[in-house]
Amino acid sequence: MSGNFAPGDTVQVISTHPPGHRRTPYYIRGKTGEIERVCGDFANPEELAYGFDGLPKKTLYRVRFKQTHVWSDYAGPESDTVDVDIYEHWLLPA
């Protein structure tokens, strides 16, 4: 496992909008969450998308965010969360 983060670590998703096939949804860019689990190492889909081998593999994390943090108008309970699978190159320590 090549990952830099461990469950419980606080991370921030990079806030950038480059062209091309990007696997981090728009709504979660720039948001801060907590590593829920390490999903494993996988060929980088952002390279596979253009016919390349996607190597070296990238570590994929499941990151948990508070819904009230993600959506400014969120009306549900404060305890609600959303989990998003995010590759390591989209994450910074926070």
Place this chain on the structure above:
Amino acid sequence: MADTDDPRRGYHDIGGKDYGAIDPDVTEMKPWERQSTAISNALGAAGRHIYVTDESRRAREQMGEPLYSDLDYYERSTESMKMILVEKGLFSEEELEARMSEIAGRMAEARK
């Protein structure tokens, strides 16, 4: 931050936008949809490995919003498969058009 009119946002990247209720009606696959899926599987990672799912997803994001909105699910997957196969040089748009009109002609002949 979630500016829904942000031009940097891909037209496929709709998380959080209001698209109304999902239609839960499941319809039977049409014969051509089954054929297209079978061809895609045969050419894909579990078959000949000529293209992978990520390339097909990228093609959907590249075909442009008007076409993407016009096509339904299986039309999108078929169009994106074609885009990747043309990109890889397995056939050209012209060869595909020629083959399609040849088949259309044969079908018209059979209906006479």
